[in-house]
Amino acid sequence: xxxxxxxxxxxxxxxxxxxxxxxxxxxxxxxxxxxxxxxxxxxxxxxxxxxxxxxxxxxxxxxxxxxxxxxxxxxxxxxxxxxxxxxxxxxxxxxxxxxxxxxxxxxxxxxxxxxxxxxxxxxxxxxxxxxxxxxxxxxxxxxxxxxxxxxxxxxxxxxxxxxxxxxxxxxxxxxxxxxxxxxxxxxxxxxxxxxxxxxxxxxxxxxxxxxxxxxxxxxxxxxxxxxx
Amino acid sequence: xxxxxxxxxxxxxxxxxxxxxxxxxxxxxxxxxxxxxxxxxxxxxxxxxxxxxxxxxxxxxxxxxxxxxxxxxxxxxxxxxxxxxxxxxxxxxxxxxxxxxxxxxxxxxxxxxxxxxxxxxxxxxxxxxxxxxxxxxxxxxxxxxxxxxxxxxxxxxxxxxxxxxxxxxxxxxxxxxxxxxxxxxxxxxxxxxxxxxxxxxxxxxxxxxxxxxxxxxxxxxxxxxxxx
Amino acid sequence: xxxxxxxxxxxxxxxxxxxxxxxxxxxxxxxxxxxxxxxxxxxxxxxxxxxxxxxxxxxxxxxxxxxxxxxxxxxxxxxxxxxxxxxxxxxxxxxxxxxxxxxxxxxxxxxxxxxxxxxxxxxxxxxxxxxxxxxxxxxxxxxxxxxxxxxxxxxxxxxxxxxxxxxxxxxxxxxxxxxxxxxxxxxxxxxxxxxxxxxxxxxxxxxxxxxxxxxxxxxxxxxxxxxx
Amino acid sequence: xxxxxxxxxxxxxxxxxxxxxxxxxxxxxxxxxxxxxxxxxxxxxxxxxxxxxxxxxxxxxxxxxxxxxxxxxxxxxxxxxxxxxxxxxxxxxxxxxxxxxxxxxxxxxxxxxxxxxxxxxxxxxxxxxxxxxxxxxxxxxxxxxxxxxxxxxxxxxxxxxxxxxxxxxxxxxxxxxxxxxxxxxxxxxxxxxxxxxxxxxxxxxxxxxxxxxxxxxxxxxxxxxxxx
Numbered sequence: 001x002x003x004x005x006x007x008x009x010x011x012x013x014x015x016x017x018x019x020x021x022x023x024x025x026x027x028x029x030x031x032x033x034x035x036x037x038x039x040x041x042x043x044x045x046x047x048x049x050x051x052x053x054x055x056x057x058x059x060x061x062x063x064x065x066x067x068x069x070x071x072x073x074x075x076x077x078x079x080x081x082x083x084x085x086x087x088x089x090x091x092x093x094x095x096x097x098x099x100x101x102x103x104x105x106x107x108x109x110x111x112x113x114x115x116x117x118x119x120x121x122x123x124x125x126x127x128x129x130x131x132x133x134x135x136x137x138x139x140x141x142x143x144x145x146x147x148x149x150x151x152x153x154x155x156x157x158x159x160x161x162x163x164x165x166x167x168x169x170x171x172x173x174x175x176x177x178x179x180x181x182x183x184x185x186x187x188x189x190x191x192x193x194x195x196x197x198x199x200x201x202x203x204x205x206x207x208x209x210x211x212x213x214x215x216x217x218x219x220x221x222x223x224x225x226x227x228x
Numbered sequence: 229x230x231x232x233x234x235x236x237x238x239x240x241x242x243x244x245x246x247x248x249x250x251x252x253x254x255x256x257x258x259x260x261x262x263x264x265x266x267x268x269x270x271x272x273x274x275x276x277x278x279x280x281x282x283x284x285x286x287x288x289x290x291x292x293x294x295x296x297x298x299x300x301x302x303x304x305x306x307x308x309x310x311x312x313x314x315x316x317x318x319x320x321x322x323x324x325x326x327x328x329x330x331x332x333x334x335x336x337x338x339x340x341x342x343x344x345x346x347x348x349x350x351x352x353x354x355x356x357x358x359x360x361x362x363x364x365x366x367x368x369x370x371x372x373x374x375x376x377x378x379x380x381x382x383x384x385x386x387x388x389x390x391x392x393x394x395x396x397x398x399x400x401x402x403x404x405x406x407x408x409x410x411x412x413x414x415x416x417x418x419x420x421x422x423x424x425x426x427x428x429x430x431x432x433x434x435x436x437x438x439x440x441x442x443x444x445x446x447x448x449x450x451x452x453x454x455x456x
Numbered sequence: 457x458x459x460x461x462x463x464x465x466x467x468x469x470x471x472x473x474x475x476x477x478x479x480x481x482x483x484x485x486x487x488x489x490x491x492x493x494x495x496x497x498x499x500x501x502x503x504x505x506x507x508x509x510x511x512x513x514x515x516x517x518x519x520x521x522x523x524x525x526x527x528x529x530x531x532x533x534x535x536x537x538x539x540x541x542x543x544x545x546x547x548x549x550x551x552x553x554x555x556x557x558x559x560x561x562x563x564x565x566x567x568x569x570x571x572x573x574x575x576x577x578x579x580x581x582x583x584x585x586x587x588x589x590x591x592x593x594x595x596x597x598x599x600x601x602x603x604x605x606x607x608x609x610x611x612x613x614x615x616x617x618x619x620x621x622x623x624x625x626x627x628x629x630x631x632x633x634x635x636x637x638x639x640x641x642x643x644x645x646x647x648x649x650x651x652x653x654x655x656x657x658x659x660x661x662x663x664x665x666x667x668x669x670x671x672x673x674x675x676x677x678x679x680x681x682x683x684x
Numbered sequence: 685x686x687x688x689x690x691x692x693x694x695x696x697x698x699x700x701x702x703x704x705x706x707x708x709x710x711x712x713x714x715x716x717x718x719x720x721x722x723x724x725x726x727x728x729x730x731x732x733x734x735x736x737x738x739x740x741x742x743x744x745x746x747x748x749x750x751x752x753x754x755x756x757x758x759x760x761x762x763x764x765x766x767x768x769x770x771x772x773x774x775x776x777x778x779x780x781x782x783x784x785x786x787x788x789x790x791x792x793x794x795x796x797x798x799x800x801x802x803x804x805x806x807x808x809x810x811x812x813x814x815x816x817x818x819x820x821x822x823x824x825x826x827x828x829x830x831x832x833x834x835x836x837x838x839x840x841x842x843x844x845x846x847x848x849x850x851x852x853x854x855x856x857x858x859x860x861x862x863x864x865x866x867x868x869x870x871x872x873x874x875x876x877x878x879x880x881x882x883x884x885x886x887x888x889x890x891x892x893x894x895x896x897x898x899x900x901x902x903x904x905x906x907x908x909x910x911x912x
Binding site for chain 2: 089161164
């Protein structure tokens with residue numbers, strides 16, 4: 001399956017601050033020295049990373065905009081070191097966009113991830129398709145109930161009661177590099193749910209683009225260890 | 229309307245640590261002295277509170293168990309200084325319990341809170357009742373789709389897609405007293421949604437029981453100012 | 457007295473991210489809209505600030521480099537939402553630079569700040585000058601002991617025992633705008649020690665330069681209220 | 685050398701909250717179940733720990749009182765997830781107690797810890813003793829200058845300039861169990877400075893006493909891995 005966020009979800013780069021070089025500069029505060037240049041300072045960068053001297057990695061960071069289903073945001077928001085501003089159904093109706101998994105996704109072999117596996121023997125195409133049809137119907141009923149509430153004069157903050165976990169929402173998220181890497185180490189891992197893993201993979205690409213040397217170190221080590 | 233959490237929601241006290249006295253002891257570290265006794269030390273407690281010396285209030289805290297609809301937890305989890313462990317539909321099916329607002333609640337005058345007010349003129353009993361009937365039907369369809377998914381062998385982590393924002397979940401939450409009071413100052417305020425306000429009111433009762441002198445200070449001042 | 461950091465201390469701008477506009481963009485996520493333009497959006501910015509909707513102010517920030525005496529850093533580091541990388545006497549000898557207050561500073565009227573005032577009647581020039589001479593001598597003895605330790609082969613991490621609270625150190629500090637403003641509201645206040653207040657004033661100038669509209673709101677309101 | 689805090693330093697237990705059982709209860713929220721009993725639930729506790737599901741360990745914690753030299757507190761306060769209330773020389777004179785390392789400590793083999801080793805060949809008893817004599821003299825001059833300032837009417841907040849890094853201070857510190865264990869994993873490690881390591885060892889004893897099953901898991905694994 002494609003390792004990227006399914007439509008209409010997206011990850012959009014807003015901005016970043018700092019750089020691999022800035023991390024070195026911050027670390028060199030401890031010895032009252034500065035950046036010496038690449039590739040020479042790759043050794044120090046690797047030392048910091050491997051010895052878990054993570055504070056210099058707090059001197060850089062990134063702001064992203066994300067569109068994802070609510071159940072993905074529910075997992076995401078457990079990361080309490082990020083800053084969030086999300087679309088709110090208290091203030092504006094959530095557009096009628098809902099996540100529909102592919103047949104391939106539903107039948108996916110979860111590997112070591114027991115949560116990704118169904119209760120019975122592998123689900124048949126027939127049953128999966130029946131559920132997908134019913135899911136679409138459930139989404140439709142939820143939306144009709146929501147739309148009716150809004151038209152009838154039910155307060156928006158109550159109208160949302162029927163909105164399903166599969167409904168898309170949007171947010172901006174900001175974190176420093178240390179905390180983005182902690183997020184990635186948990187959410188790119190095979191135990192993470194497939195959906196948030198696609199988002200994490202996309203976040204990783206933006207991180208790699210702006211912080212290539214740090215990302216290379218993370219990639220080598222962090223998926224088998226914890227970033228903290 | 230009754231100022232308490234609607235059934236089947238609840239707030240259950242698990243434990244607390246510290247006390248009004250402990251706060252004084254911590255504050256007195258700065259001058260190398262200790263607790264002198266009540267009511268004498270009420271003056272210092274008031275001084276700390278009014279001058280926003282909040283760190284001594286971090287030396288006490290409380291753990292609670294909460295059952296509430298998902299849309300309430302979505303607001304609650306924005307408080308990133310609390311610790312959470314929530315029931316997860318990845319691991320266990322969420323029981324079929326959903327929040328149904330009362331007619332009185334739907335027609336409530338939101339006061340200064342524009343989010344609590346519907347779009348049109350005050351909603352009629354007839355339209356409100358129609359929506360409530362439709363909400364029950366939407367909940368039913370969502371649940372049937374969910375139950376079918378679980379039986380068919382759809383992984384639990386996907387089966388939850390149809391689960392509505394009104395579905396009940398459960399969690400434990402822990403925070404220090406400073407952060408509980410910050411939570412209360414935002415969630416007991418008239419701008420907060422009525423539902424989370426009922427939970428905040430119940431939290432406040434537990435706080436008042438264990439930390440009566442601190443709560444009295446909060447009650448005097450914090451609803452008109454920010455706790456930080 | 458001049459309202460700026462005394463030599464050889466300094467505040468050096470390293471970089472910032474976000475802008476007044478980005479704050480509006482983040483806040484508008486809640487209603488699924490974007491930035492509309494100045495001065496139109498000043499109204500929203502003011503609304504966010506005055507109603508303590510602080511999370512959009514977390515979408516911007518600044519990295520600074522600071523040289524200050526250790527007693528100033530001891531106060532600074534109580535702000536646990538900033539990221540720090542400081543020069544460390546475990547790794548490198550701290551240069552022999554120490555803070556010497558001016559006569560004017562020693563005799564300063566502390567106003568409401570009782571900590572800024574001496575125990576007796578206002579200190580005389582004669583006694584203040586005697587203390588200053590003795591302070592220089594104490595600094596000299598501390599430094600000789602430190603230098604001797606380093607030459608003798610005492611580990612750097614122990615050699616530092618004689619280093620005084622007035623010794624200069626250096627660090628980089630990074631925080632988002634919300635947290636910088638919380639820092640300023642406490643450290644620009646008249647109760648703050650004069651020395652850290654000079655640093656806060658300099659931080660404020662950098663904040664004002666990059667986030668002029670937000671700073672204007674802060675300046676109007678925050679010194680009399682808490683940022684949180 | 686004795687593995688405990690040198691006099692007059694100390695670690696004093698104030699209180700704790702939660703227990704190994706509470707951690708299980710919190711973790712079982714995810715599956716809507718509760719505590720089943722020991723030793724049965726040791727398996728789950730071990731699973732949580734080894735798979736870095738650390739949030740249930742935030743449902744317990746401890747408050748301690750610590751007396752230690754300022755250079756130890758400077759390292760300690762880098763742990764930004766603890767709450768602190770420290771004695772302050774702005775408010776009260778710091779008693780004349782200063783850390784004097786033993787000869788054994790000065791000559792200690794730092795092992796892999798290069799910071800613990802002097803610059804030259806291993807320091808001789810003679811040179812170490814000369815430095816110790818000079819350190820005592822430096823402490824004496826610092827204190828005389830400090831005492832004189834206080835008597836002369838120099839504000840306390842300035843009088844402290846001559847106070848050395850070896851001077852004892854006191855504080856209360858509170859953290860949840862997850863964060864105490866993160867502290868221990870860094871400060872019990874051989875790379876940590878010997879002095880803070882003694883404090884960490886004492887903290888560990890208090891943790892072990894109250895949370896024996898969790899501590900056993902930590903002890904097995906955490907000194908070779910990161911707690912996060």
